[in-house]
Amino acid sequence: MTNANLARDLEQILIQIQKASLPIYETLKQSLGEYTQNTNATGDTQLKADVAADEILQTTFKDLKIIKQICSEEQEHAIPLHKEGIYSIAYDPLDGSSLMGANLSVGSIFGIYQGDFLPHNLVASAYVVYGMVIGIGFASLLQEGVDYFVHNGKEFQLQKTLKLSHKGKLNATGGTQKNWSKFHKSKIESLFNAGYRLRYSGGMVPDLHHILVKGGGIFSYPSTSDAPQGKLRMLFEVFPFAFIFERAGGNAVCIQENPTQGEIEAKRLLELIPKHLHDTTPCFFGSQEEIKFVSES
Ligand code: AHM
Ligand code: MG
Numbered sequence: 001m002t003n004a005n006l007a008r009d010l011e012q013i014l015i016q017i018q019k020a021s022l023p024i025y026e027t028l029k030q031s032l033g034e035y036t037q038n039t040n041a042t043g044d045t046q047l048k049a050d051v052a053a054d055e056i057l058q059t060t061f062k063d064l065k066i067i068k069q070i071c072s073e074e075q076e077h078a079i080p081l082h083k084e085g086i087y088s089i090a091y092d093p094l095d096g097s098s099l100m101g102a103n104l105s106v107g108s109i110f111g112i113y114q115g116d117f118l119p120h121n122l123v124a125s126a127y128v129v130y131g132m133v134i135g136i137g138f139a140s141l142l143q144e145g146v147d148y149f150v151h152n153g154k155e156f157q158l159q160k161t162l163k164l165s166h167k168g169k170l171n172a173t174g175g176t177q178k179n180w181s182k183f184h185k186s187k188i189e190s191l192f193n194a195g196y197r198l199r200y201s202g203g204m205v206p207d208l209h210h211i212l213v214k215g216g217g218i219f220s221y222p223s224t225s226d227a228p229q230g231k232l233r234m235l236f237e238v239f240p241f242a243f244i245f246e247r248a249g250g251n252a253v254c255i256q257e258n259p260t261q262g263e264i265e266a267k268r269l270l271e272l273i274p275k276h277l278h279d280t281t282p283c284f285f286g287s288q289e290e291i292k293f294v295s296e297s
Contacts, residue, residue: 001114003142009066010124010140013087013112018136018149018156020060021128024108027052028130031100041076041278042233049100050074053093053108061089071117071277073236078277088113092236096203105131107205111240117277119270125240127205137162137209139247146212146248164250167289168216171196172207175231179224183257183264187294191218204232208241208285212248218286218294223256230282234274238283242269251291254281266295
């Protein structure tokens with residue numbers, strides 16, 4: 001496929017994401033964070049807003065013939081759309097939705113694949129932040145950096161292209177702290193001792209967007225004793241943001257420890273192969289310097 005054809009297709013997909021973000025934002029404004037009686041494929045109790053956002057995205061993507069299939073964090077299986085389509089889109093319709101009751105920002109995340117849901121097939125990724133305004137970050141193979149669009153009340157306007165410096169100042173880390181490994185504790189403590197500041201809202205989209213906007217830092221969701229494979233899902237959360245951080249000039253790795261030998265292994269997230277659609281992985285996203293630091297024993 002030529003770059004011009006890819007650019008044309010990605011523009012159509014971005015337009016659908018922009019379109020869907022408007023009714024999702026309206027749904028959020030009318031919602032109080034009420035739960036349904038149902039659980040999703042990972043066992044989380046769904047909010048009414050999770051289900052509504054998922055339905056809006058399904059309907060919006062159905063309109064586009066170039067999309068072969070979609071898969072959502074809220075659905076157990078992938079959903080075929082158009083036989084002649086060439087793109088597969090994996091998405092988290094409403095990430096961090098449990099924060100809604102506290103009136104904190106939430107988001108949507110999208111991985112856009114040419115072919116099947118394998119990280120080397122990613123051609124673009126996007127996220128939507130529903131905050132004071134709707135913001136959309138979009139990265140593709142066709143350009144360096146992450147284009148950040150903001151809705152001005154009428155239309156989306158490109159605000160800036162986000163790029164990471166070699167090193168930043170923010171440190172965002174998740175999971176239950178008493179379940180962190182000694183290795184993770186010591187790395188996080190060293191970062192704070194070196195002057196990093198904690199910034200963690202509990203919403204992956206606003207937390208990672210914050211790092212991108214400030215030009216650097218690190219976000220981690222490590223392996224913990226209660227969740228050795230972490231919490232965040234490869235297809236719906238981790239791969240899209242790994243792609244975005246790499247395009248922004250940073251790095252994204254999985255860190256696994258070998259407790260008997262006291263060694264750690266850092267692997268590029270986009271080289272992991274999921275066995276199931278809902279597989280999770282420990283994950284670290286950041287500027288070059290912070291990722292180098294946490295990747296060393
Ligand atoms: P969700 O998709 O069920 O909302 O969960 C994902 C969220 C991420 O946004 C966030 O980084 C993480 O879960 C927070 O988890 P924790 O509260 O364990 O730190
Ligand atoms: Mg999520």
